Amino acid sequence: MAAPMSGVGKPSVTSFQKKTRSKLISIAGTRPSVQNGQLLVSTGVTSLDYLLGGGLAVGTVLLIEEDRYDSYSRMILKYFLAEGVVCRHELFVAAAQDNPDDILQELPAPILDDIAIHKPAEQPRLSSEPQESLDAMKIAWRYQNLPKVQSALASSCRFGHYYDVSKTMEPEIRQAAKFHRFYVPEHPTQSSPTHSTMPESYSALLKSLQEVIHREGFDLAAPMSNSRNILRIGLHSLGSALWGDDLCCHDNPKNGHSLTTFLYGLRALLRSSLSVAVVTVPSHLIQDRALMGSITRLCDNAIALESFKGSERETNPLYKDYHGLLYVRQIPHLNCLASKLPDHKDLAFKLKRKQFTIERLHLPPDLSETVSRVSRGELSGAAAVASACGSVTSGNKHLDF
Amino acid sequence: MLTELLQGADAGGFVIIQDSIRCSGRHLLKSFINAALHREEAVHVLGFEVDEEELKDGVKGSAIDRVHFHNAYTDPLGWTDHPAFTVHQFCLEELTHLVKQSSHSRPATLVIDSLSWILRHRSPTAVCKTLHQLRKGGAVRAIIALLHADMHQKGTEGSVCHLATSVITIAPGMNGDQAVAKITKRSKSGKVMQDEEIFNINEDFTVIVQSKLGPKNTPTEEKEVDPTANLTFNLRLSDTERKAKEKLALPFVFSKEKKTALLHSGPGSGRILYEPDSNDDYDQEDPDDDLDV
Numbered sequence: 001m002a003a004p005m006s007g008v009g010k011p012s013v014t015s016f017q018k019k020t021r022s023k024l025i026s027i028a029g030t031r032p033s034v035q036n037g038q039l040l041v042s043t044g045v046t047s048l049d050y051l052l053g054g055g056l057a058v059g060t061v062l063l064i065e066e067d068r069y070d071s072y073s074r075m076i077l078k079y080f081l082a083e084g085v086v087c088r089h090e091l092f093v094a095a096a097q098d099n100p101d102d103i104l105q106e107l108p109a110p111i112l113d114d115i116a117i118h119k120p121a122e123q124p125r126l127s128s129e130p131q132e133s134l135d136a137m138k139i140a141w142r143y144q145n146l147p148k149v150q151s152a153l154a155s156s157c158r159f160g161h162y163y164d165v166s167k168t169m170e171p172e173i174r175q176a177a178k179f180h181r182f183y184v185p186e187h188p189t190q191s192s193p194t195h196s197t198m199p200e201s202y203s204a205l206l207k208s209l210q211e212v213i214h215r216e217g218f219d220l221a222a223p224m225s226n227s228r229n230i231l232r233i234g235l236h237s238l239g240s241a242l243w244g245d246d247l248c249c250h251d252n253p254k255n256g257h258s259l260t261t262f263l264y265g266l267r268a269l270l271r272s273s274l275s276v277a278v279v280t281v282p283s284h285l286i287q288d289r290a291l292m293g294s295i296t297r298l299c300d301n302a303i304a305l306e307s308f309k310g311s312e313r314e315t316n317p318l319y320k321d322y323h324g325l326l327y328v329r330q331i332p333h334l335n336c337l338a339s340k341l342p343d344h345k346d347l348a349f350k351l352k353r354k355q356f357t358i359e360r361l362h363l364p365p366d367l368s369e370t371v372s373r374v375s376r377g378e379l380s381g382a383a384a385v386a387s388a389c390g391s392v393t394s395g396n397k398h399l400d401f
Numbered sequence: 402m403l404t405e406l407l408q409g410a411d412a413g414g415f416v417i418i419q420d421s422i423r424c425s426g427r428h429l430l431k432s433f434i435n436a437a438l439h440r441e442e443a444v445h446v447l448g449f450e451v452d453e454e455e456l457k458d459g460v461k462g463s464a465i466d467r468v469h470f471h472n473a474y475t476d477p478l479g480w481t482d483h484p485a486f487t488v489h490q491f492c493l494e495e496l497t498h499l500v501k502q503s504s505h506s507r508p509a510t511l512v513i514d515s516l517s518w519i520l521r522h523r524s525p526t527a528v529c530k531t532l533h534q535l536r537k538g539g540a541v542r543a544i545i546a547l548l549h550a551d552m553h554q555k556g557t558e559g560s561v562c563h564l565a566t567s568v569i570t571i572a573p574g575m576n577g578d579q580a581v582a583k584i585t586k587r588s589k590s591g592k593v594m595q596d597e598e599i600f601n602i603n604e605d606f607t608v609i610v611q612s613k614l615g616p617k618n619t620p621t622e623e624k625e626v627d628p629t630a631n632l633t634f635n636l637r638l639s640d641t642e643r644k645a646k647e648k649l650a651l652p653f654v655f656s657k658e659k660k661t662a663l664l665h666s667g668p669g670s671g672r673i674l675y676e677p678d679s680n681d682d683y684d685q686e687d688p689d690d691d692l693d694v
Binding site for chain 1: 530533534560561587591595676
């Protein structure tokens with residue numbers, strides 16, 4: 001399957017150009033969904049893309065309910081932003097606890113092929129390398145110079161990339177992306193805004209988002225030009241006390257509707273623009289389950305993470321291969337009657353160095369001696385005592401041959 | 402892990418000692434104060450619950466002048482005309498001013514006794530904001546706070562502990578003077594470490610850790626079984642046999658020149674273009690990786 005190459009400095013292998021239909025906007029890093037034709041972007045985690053039906057539809061919100069120590073939800077947010085950098089989308093990051101610049105510094109490094117897009121210094125290295133690497137492979141030496149990853153396409157043509165968590169993204173790649181930020185302590189609020197329905201931080205964030213969308217031309221109402229791009233919005237830990245919201249602090253919050261109003265406004269903004277948002281909420285602190293339910297309904301996609309760290313499940317041998325459980329709370333049905341939910345409900349995730357895998361959790365077969373079977377052994381044991389000719393000992397109760 | 406925490410909170414650290422009515426955490430708080438004084442730091446104490454003498458009892462000699470006690474015990478809500486320190490002064494500007502004017506060049510540790518008191522009179526969001534700003538501000542090096550877990554709603558307690566880098570939960574131990582500490586520590590890289598220890602506090606407020614109960618996930622050690630042992634045939638190689646194996650000329654092994662000529666094949670050779678789709682979520686952990694061919 002040939003595809004157009006857009007790598008810089010790479011000789012084009014084929015002159016075949018895919019004939020794009022004029023109706024679909026072709027933006028780098030997106031593809032139309034096979035189910036309902038929506039434009040999809042990758043979340044950065046390929047297994048999560050598969051669960052959400054191929055990817056995240058442009059104009060929707062993904063809600064991630066954080067795990068207890070906010071390690072894995074933060075990781076998924078970083079994957080999402082890193083995917084945006086690799087696909088040359090624009091980024092908007094809002095956070096209350098950490099500076100958005102710090103979040104950007106921690107993005108994982110993409111596993112790119114050995115194509116010298118950003119590092120021209122790599123090419124002279126290739127010629128000197130064969131001298132020492134010829135001894136490296138004794139039998140399979142023909143494969144030495146081939147890149148380790150099978151695909152030889154330039155990375156921005158692919159949908160969904162892999163990242164190496166142990167390394168951070170190089171500054172050159174990171175700075176190539178356009179980045180907007182919103183850091184709550186930089187927007188001081190006036191004291192005692194008790195009369196408003198939303199804490200000032202939420203309304204300031206909405207205003208900032210609207211302004212960025214309008215200024216940078218992500219509005220769908222703006223005239224269609226050839227070069228459209230997607231805005232990726234990452235909102236970290238919305239609803240926590242640092243946003244000025246008492247949703248997590250009180251059992252009956254005073255402004256319980258502030259976050260829901262904000263999400264309503266956010267979704268309206270997204271539906272009319274070429275953007276996609278990932279919101280993380282510390283749901284383990286929210287005591288009101290009904291409120292959590294309405295927050296879930298207001299977002300399109302919703303998943304919840306539960307990490308095993310610190311809970312009694314950590315030592316459970318069933319869960320030893322995984323880092324936590326993942327629950328898919330909601331999948332949207334956009335322009336269709338019903339959506340395709342994942343077949344299996346028991347999903348577990350594991351953060352490996354080069355991949356965040358989400359797998360189906362299955363119980364191993366129970367081979368222990370105490371497995372409950374029809375206790376014929378007890379009956380025969382009682383009979384054996386009476387007849388005194390059986391060799392039934394107390395340990396072999398369950399084995400009857 | 403308790404001794405590490407006592408010996409030096411890293412800069413920007415926020416330790417919460419959670420106690421309950423069954424077991425008081427004030428002794429551990431005093432141990433933290435003592436440890437900070439040992440490190441030649443200035444300690445600022447916001448005392449809401451006990452008065453100055455009781456808190457300073459046990460601090461030895463010369464270190465006393467490095468303890469700055471801000472008296473919020475006598476008049477915390479400002480009912481008289483000249484309150485020493487009120488709960489309304491718990492905000493960034495006042496606290497920074499307070500810390501800067503008394504400790505000149507030393508790193509300062511802020512000890513809050515107790516955070517529960519402040520949470521009852523100020524909104525939790527304001528308190529969280531102040532604590533967060535204090536941590537990032539740089540006026541204080543570390544913050545240690547006492548929190549009474551049974552005084553607050555779960556959400557409030559959870560929100561405040563979410564901000565902390567380390568949370569020590571104290572429960573009564575088996576003997577009278579022993580207590581069990583469950584410690585959760587979050588490092589900057591996002592790693593979470595947990596531990597459970599039994600400890601004892603002496604007269605001079607030094608902490609002795611008796612034993613460690615945790616961490617719960619102790620890895621079971623499995624002995625490596627040598628697969629080539631106990632067989633009726635010999636699978637091992639002696640040295641001469643290994644040398645002979647390496648000397649063996651393999652088929653299709655070419656000389657270096659021929660190899661380089663073949664490797665740098667000219668343009669126009671076939672290339673395989675493959676785009677992995679969702680079914681090829683490839684796994685680096687190849688089970689055949691350990692075949693030593």
